[in-house]
Structure formats: C-alpha cells, structure tokens
Amino acid sequence: MVPLLKSSKQFRIAYYSQSLNGELPVDSPEDFISLKRICKQKELQKYHLHLVESDQLKENLSKYWNIPKTAILNLSSDHVFLTIRSLFLNWQQCKITIRKKRPRLAFYSPVVPDRSGVAFYSTQTFPALSEYVEIDLYTPTKVTDSLCGIERAFPLSEAPYYSSRYDSILSVVGNSPFHKQIIQYLTKHGSACLAHDARICHIMRDIYGCETFAERTSQLLQRTVTPTEIDEWFLHQEKLPLLYFEDVVPYAQPMFVHSRQLQKQMRERYQLQAKYLPFCVYRDWSEENLTEKAKLTTREALGLPKDALIFISLGMMQADKGVFECLEGLHWLHRQGIDAHLYFIGSENLNQQQENFYRTLKRLKLDKSIHITGKWTTDEVWDQFLVAADFGIQLRKHGFGGVSGCLSDCILAGLPTIANEDLAEAIESPEYVKRVSDQFDGEEIGKAMLAFISDSAQNLPRKSIHRDNYLKKHCFENYALQLVEGLGLASIKAA
Structure with a gap:
C-alpha cells in the first residue's frame, strides 16, 4: 500500500510505473466526491484505488512519514488519503512526484473577527502574499467565513512542525493573549518569526505567571525585581528595561520586524540581525x-x-x-x-x-x-x-x-x-x-x-x-515580495 497525501488545487500528482508506461496526470480533487470519481476511472481500476478516512490517515502519517500521532490529533476529519494498492506494484516500482506551483507556508496568527491590530493586519496580508505562496492558516481565532488568500484554516496545533508538507512556517508574535500558544510552539520548535509589537511584556507575564515572571526578570537584569516593580513599569512603559524577546530570539529563524528602530534594538540587545519589512497601510479606503x-x-x-x-x-x-x-x-x-x-x-x-x-x-x-x-x-x-x-x-x-x-x-x-x-x-x-x-x-x-x-x-x-x-x-504587494524573499522561498507569482 502506498499512501499519497490528499492533493489540493495547487498540486498535480503523477503516477509512474511500467504498466502505465509513462505519466498519467490526475487533476487535483478538492473534496471526497471528486476523489471517488477518480477512483472509478476505468484506466485506474486495476490498481484498486480506494479512500482511507481519518483514522487510517493518522496511521499512515505515523507509519510512512514518521509523524507522531500526538501531533496529528487535531487534523480535521475531511483530510483523506488516496492510496494505490496493486499485486503488481510495490513501493520501489511506483514512483510518485508532486509538483507545486507555489511554496506552501504555515502561517500562525490571530485573524478577524478577533479584535486586535495584529488580527486585522494579518488578514489584510493574505491576498498579496498568496500570489507567491500557498497559505495554510493556524489560528486561535474561530474562523467562520472564508478568508481571501487562505487555502485552509485550522485551529492552533503543532502539526506543521512535524510535517514535511510545508516549505516554511511563520509565527506572528504580538503582545496580546491571542499569541500565547503561538509563542509556546515557536519556543519549542523554532520557526520564522514576525515581531508585530516592539515589546511583549504582557504576554510573557501571562505565559510565566506573575511570580515566575518576576524571577525571570530578576535573572535577566541580575538583580531582584518584584511583581510590584513590574506593575509600575507596565503603567509607565517608557521605563521598561527589557523588551522580553529573550525567550523568542534563539528560536526565530529568521526574525522580521516592522521598524528600523526595532531592528536596531534587536541588534544591540540580542546581537540578532532582524529583517526589516516596511509597515503597510492596511485599511480599506475610498x-x-x-x-x-x-x-x-x-x-x-x-x-x-x-x-x-x-x-x-x-x-x-x-x-x-x-x-x-x-x-x-x-x-x-x-x-x-x-x-x-x-x-x-x-x-x-x-x-x-x-x-x-x-x-x-x-x-x-x-x-x-x-x-x-x-x-x-x-x-x-x-x-x-x-x-x-x-x-x-x-x-x-x-x-x-x-x-x-x-x-x-x-x-x-x-x-x-x-x-x-x-x-x-x-x-x-x-x-x-x-x-x-x-x-x-x-x-x-x-x-x-x-x-x-x-x-x-x-x-x-x-x-x-x-x-x-x-x-x-507601504503597500502589501511590496511587503509580500520582501517577506517571501526573506523566508528564502521562490518569489515568482502564480500564473
């Protein structure tokens, strides 16, 4: 049995074998019905194509692609596998090629309708960015409507970090509670990071808890810092001695920022050469x-x-x-x-x-x-x-x-x-x-x-x-191109 990942409209899967005598392209199915239709095609019937649903999908992911089952528990049930089984074919004889039109990006961020500037900004980024990459969104937001530029939207999970499906992962980091789990995944696995805010003191205190956060701050400043002193900093943030990216920087590969000043701060405080992206005008306007x-x-x-x-x-x-x-x-x-x-x-x-x-x-x-x-x-x-x-x-x-x-x-x-x-x-x-x-x-x-x-x-x-x-x-067309190039992905627009 040879497992193939469900294709989407950006993929074409070709099967090679001695019996087929060359390439037989199968146009990308988008749903279960389309897959069934392909399985019934006369020229493919001798290969006994059939569908394997969610539970079997997880088994195949674990067995063939070495992805831990714990990392794929959140995959939605509409994920399916197309498999080929034949008495005449085995793994060595069946060669599978997947040709992508665009690189695939896992994008971690809140989006609208969440009430945050980051959510609005990310949502406005997708249309221009999708000209260069296919975007799968992983978000804390309960997405009820389709978002322009997004291929698929999933709840937050670690699945992209264990999958070979993606060419890159981008984690958008901000100072609000929406980013808590995103930061936790980032500091566990490492990925490209976009620092939307210039300091992340509030969310890091939320992650650590007040007492442990004070201990961590004391460690960084090499003096005793109390929760009361930190409360005073939060009221007068011009007094903040730290930006609190200390836990994020070692895992940011690379780091993107929206201002030259923050780029300088990253260099001077953390010896990190962050990549600068000019902040875009993102409001719809007549x-x-x-x-x-x-x-x-x-x-x-x-x-x-x-x-x-x-x-x-x-x-x-x-x-x-x-x-x-x-x-x-x-x-x-x-x-x-x-x-x-x-x-x-x-x-x-x-x-x-x-x-x-x-x-x-x-x-x-x-x-x-x-x-x-x-x-x-x-x-x-x-x-x-x-x-x-x-x-x-x-x-x-x-x-x-x-x-x-x-x-x-x-x-x-x-x-x-x-x-x-x-x-x-x-x-x-x-x-x-x-x-x-x-x-x-x-x-x-x-x-x-x-x-x-x-x-x-x-x-x-x-x-x-x-x-x-x-x-x-300061438009998203320029921004998207610079982001794609900064991620090291091909900067060729889709046809």
Whole structure:
C-alpha cells in the first residue's frame, strides 16, 4: 500500500510505473466526491484505488512519514488519503512526484473577527502574499467565513512542525493573549518569526505567571525585581528595561520586524540581525473620502460642532499613549482663544488612572470639549471620524520603534497629524505628520496644534503627492515580495 497525501488545487500528482508506461496526470480533487470519481476511472481500476478516512490517515502519517500521532490529533476529519494498492506494484516500482506551483507556508496568527491590530493586519496580508505562496492558516481565532488568500484554516496545533508538507512556517508574535500558544510552539520548535509589537511584556507575564515572571526578570537584569516593580513599569512603559524577546530570539529563524528602530534594538540587545519589512497601510479606503464635500457631509452626520476645530486620537485610551498630555495641550490651545474639541475614538483602558483622568478633565474645565466613545468602535464610525476631523494626534511614550495602525490610518486619510518622533519614524511618516519630541508635554502638544492651525493645514487637500508616494511604498504587494524573499522561498507569482 502506498499512501499519497490528499492533493489540493495547487498540486498535480503523477503516477509512474511500467504498466502505465509513462505519466498519467490526475487533476487535483478538492473534496471526497471528486476523489471517488477518480477512483472509478476505468484506466485506474486495476490498481484498486480506494479512500482511507481519518483514522487510517493518522496511521499512515505515523507509519510512512514518521509523524507522531500526538501531533496529528487535531487534523480535521475531511483530510483523506488516496492510496494505490496493486499485486503488481510495490513501493520501489511506483514512483510518485508532486509538483507545486507555489511554496506552501504555515502561517500562525490571530485573524478577524478577533479584535486586535495584529488580527486585522494579518488578514489584510493574505491576498498579496498568496500570489507567491500557498497559505495554510493556524489560528486561535474561530474562523467562520472564508478568508481571501487562505487555502485552509485550522485551529492552533503543532502539526506543521512535524510535517514535511510545508516549505516554511511563520509565527506572528504580538503582545496580546491571542499569541500565547503561538509563542509556546515557536519556543519549542523554532520557526520564522514576525515581531508585530516592539515589546511583549504582557504576554510573557501571562505565559510565566506573575511570580515566575518576576524571577525571570530578576535573572535577566541580575538583580531582584518584584511583581510590584513590574506593575509600575507596565503603567509607565517608557521605563521598561527589557523588551522580553529573550525567550523568542534563539528560536526565530529568521526574525522580521516592522521598524528600523526595532531592528536596531534587536541588534544591540540580542546581537540578532532582524529583517526589516516596511509597515503597510492596511485599511480599506475610498478616495471619495478625501473630498471637502465628504468631510462636510460626514461632520453633519456625526453632529460635530460646526465652527470648532476637531482633533481625533484613535485607539485604546491609555496613559502611555499621551492622553493626559492631550488634555493639557487642548487646555493650552483654549488659552490662546481657539475653540477646539478632542475626540478619543476607541475603548477606554486607563485602569488605575481612570479617576485621575476625569479629575484632570474637570480641573481643566474640558468637560464640553473632550468626547470619548469609550468602547470598541465599528469600522464605519472609525472611518467617519477620519473623514470629518481636521487633525489627528497619535502618541506613544514607550518608544522602542513600535508601529501604530492608528497613525497609519491617519496617513491613509491624508489627515494632518501630530505624532512623537519615535512613532513617526517607525512607520516612515510623510511630511504632513508633524513630529514632537519623545519627551513631549502638554505645552509642546498645544504648540504643535497651534502650528497646524496657523498654517491652515486643515484646509489643505487630503490627496497629495506625499500621500501617493507613501502608499506606493507601504503597500502589501511590496511587503509580500520582501517577506517571501526573506523566508528564502521562490518569489515568482502564480500564473
């Protein structure tokens, strides 16, 4: 009995033998019915082709391909084997060739509908990447709909690490709970790694547990560190002494990063030469949103103040994203006699600093000028504020070359935006992003606001040569090609 892996639309399987006198191509079946039809073909009947379902499949994987049964327990029941059995053929006489049109990639990542920037980014990566490789997705996400660019989607498992099916495995590592098992597999087996976030302190503490995480940190810093001290770092992440990639780096083969600064951090901290991939603009967007008419219509639909200037800050409200400095900046602007409102678009995540935030809001008399959605925002509302706003503000205190999908969205919308130096540089921001120092305070933010207003930046056309050039460079077509080449896979598009 000769086991053959179920083929898919990217495979053609040819059987060679003396009896067949050459090559007989069998077009790739996609489901059980197609396989049955092939088995009944007259010219193949003498070879007694038959189907072996899930249990037998596992036996064959274990027996012929040396894959431990424990590694294939999660294979779905629709996996089948096509086998050839004949009195006249044996393993030596039957030669099997499998010709791939594209390399096959096992891709570990959360995807939509999970609520994370990584999930959205990975989902948007697949269409362009699938031009070069066949993608099997392994994900913690419960995938209910088909995803463009994906061949098949599976729950997380270690199966790809034990299989010769894949030409490469890519693990996307981020700082949210979605990545816990992905990191555990990576640090057990090793694979290519894409570091989406510039630090992974939260997820590593989740993996270790608070006490053991403090012990591990003490070991790395060669001094005693308590869980209380770590809690303080997490509240003020610019104080973090570590990025916490220490456990990941030895198993990253290779490591990809989204900013030059993080590439430098990897080199200086870990003596690792990471591969740089420019962070892409990944939001779907209509060019019609760039018109003045669209802006006025959307402002009216949202009920925004007619004569006031509108600033927006996108994403989770957190202290390390400069929310207190934004309050101080708006207050400074009001003292210059300028009527302006600030909208925080996204969920509130102030934790212990929530009370202080609202106390500051009241002290500065900004109750009527600060607006908070306070929850996860729909794509429709998110886009509306990008269209309706005059200016954006996107700040990060932690540095390290972390990227921001929110700043990327502002750039896509052609929105004049204030960002701190490290964040702006991380995604190579165009000139309509005004940079402030990484040690920004409220007054510096207020003066940057005033500078935009003095230049009448809110009246400039959203569509510009600077925006067009940025979108051309930071697109998934370029990104996919660089990723495939970085993985050492053939960079030839499928016909």
